[in-house]
Structure formats: structure tokens, C-alpha cells
Amino acid sequence: MGYKVVVAGATGNVGREMLNILAERQFPVDEIAALASRRSLGTEVSFGDKTLKTQDLDTFDFSGWDIALFAVGSGPTKEYAPKAAAAGCVVIDNSSLYRYDPDVPLVVPECNPEAVEGYAKKNIIANPNCSTAQMVVALKPLHDRAKIKRVVVSTYQSVSGSGKEAIDELWDQTKAIYNPTDDREPKVYTKQIAFNVIPHIDVFMEDGSTKEEWKMVVETKKIIDPAIKVSATCVRVPVFVGHSESINIEFEDHLDEAEARDILREAPGIMVIDKREDGGYVTPIECVGDYATFISRIRQDSTIDNGLNLWCVSDNLRKGAALNAVQIAETLGKRVLKKG
Secondary structure (H helix, E strand, O other): OOEEEEEEOOOOHHHHHHHHHHHHOOOOEEEEEEEEOHHHOOOEEEEOOEEEEOEEOOOOOOOOOOEEEEOOOHHHHHHHHHHHHHOOOEEEEOOOOOOOOOOOOEOOOOOOHHHHHHHHHOOEEEOOOHHHHHHHHHHHHHHHHHOEEEEEEEEEEOHHHHOHHHHHHHHHHHHHHOOOOOOOOOOOOOOOOOOOOEOOOOOEOOOOOEHHHHHHHHHHHHHOOOOOEEEEEEEEOOOOOOEEEEEEEEEOOOOOHHHHHHHHHHOOOEEEOOOOOOOOOOOHHHHOOOOOEEEEEEEEOOOOOOEEEEEEEEOOOHHHHHHHHHHHHHHHHHHHHOOO
């Protein structure tokens, strides 16, 4: 027997990617339902070689379904996830709503697969923020070897993290640069994103950080180790898909760059592309559509005793969202539900 799986938010970027990845990884599905809001009702989406018509999230009965992958944002999640959970369906939520709830596990399967076993308190598992997910995949195997004290990260985040409207805004503004009569004012972002970078993701907080930066701090502590100190600067860049991060790591013990490279090569979910030559590193364009988190530019930081720098790139719609959610479902299946 396989699983009865629901994908809520099936017409969005992440929802469609969830359906693609469930099919690609041959997740043991007996039955699948694609849910959307009423305005998208009846829209067709692909699941492998099948075409599914979306059903109404508002009236859907979750009774008898095993797993629901939610990609609908915090508002609808707050309304519908408890209903699904109460009906006995385990919710894997991609929004930020439950990430900081002590009764809800926050899981990256390469880092803390055992945490899925804590799902039963609310029948919900949280998927981390896209920028956190790729970073902790790289940090965890290094932390296991030398114990990380402090991380300073600057992100270069693609517009797909803000949804389809943001992708359209970058496209339209880029075209408008070459056609002065076709001016496109920012709507999704606070400033022009085409040919620009914006050091502002999510809302500002009292201490001057943005909520995206706060998320990286809190989620890294919850997933890996509460003792790790994290300083983040999150920046939106004019890239369609793929987040990049410049990560500086300070360890308690010395870790040689060669050993770090070997550790990362053996770590799950990571691909090391690190040649000290022209093009010997990975950029966002090259990571699109791939499952891996790519690591390049591994080098010692000579300004501190036990420091390393590295460059981390991943497809944010995959590892940062849909892939990680499906991996959580796979881990839940192996460790707890044991079907398929």
C-alpha cells in the first residue's frame, strides 16, 4: 500500500514543484489530490504523466488522507492545516506559521531526520525558510566535526522566492529598461529589482534586522544547535531562480579547508564544485532543476583562529521548498507511517 497525498496550493510555483518532485522521486502514492483556492478551481496541473484538476481547498475533506503538503501561505494555512491535522492527515507546511512553535518539529532531513518523530503533538511538521534550508545542509556535517560557534551569512536571493508576481516584475522591468516609453513601477518590491539589488526581504524588526534575517537565526538554532550564533544580511537580487549565500563560519576547533572539502563531498544532499580556476564554481543558473545544494569557494579565513568561508547555491523552489517537503514526507514514511 502507498499513501494518499494532498498538495494544497497546487497551482503556485512551489505547489507545482511539489507535484513534479513527488513524481520524479516515485513517492509511493496510491491517490493524490491537488487543491487550490476557488479562483483557481478546475485549473489543470501535472503529476508525472497524469493531469489533475484542482479541487476546492475550502470544502475538501481530509479524512482518510495520509499526508498533506501545504504551499498556501500563512493565512490559509492557519485556517486549513488544523482541520487537516484534526482529520488525521499529517501536514507538512511550507509557510512560516508553525516553524517557531515548540510543539512542531522543523525538519531538514539531512540534518535532523529524527525530529519528524515529534510530529504527533499537533500532527504538523514545518518546512524551514528557503535560505535557511540550503545553509544548514552545509553547516551540519561541519558542526558535527568541529562545532560551530558563529556564522555570518549574506544571501543573494532570487525573485522566485516572492512568487510569480515577482518573476513577472523582474521580467517586465528588465524589458522596460530597453524601452523608455514602457515604464514599470515597483509593485512587489520597494525599489526597482531589474539591474539592482535590494537589502530588504520581509518586514523590518525593532533591532533593524528584517524578518528574513531573523528567520535564519532562529531556524538554524532550532535545526542544528541553539548555541550557534548567526548574523544574517538578506538581499534580493535580479535572478529568476536560485539562491546564493556567502557563508563565514567560526568553529570551536580548527578545521582545515581540505578536510572540510572532504567532509562536504561525503555529506548527503551536497555537491562540491570547487576548482580554483575560471568557472570552477557554481552559480544560480547552473543549479536550477537540481536536487543538490552546491558548495564552492571553500577557503580558510585568516582573520580568525578557526574560520572558513564558503559559497552555497541551491534551487530555492526545490531544496528551499518543495524538495525538502517531499524529503520530509519520505522520512516520515520510513520512520513512522511505514507504508509503501
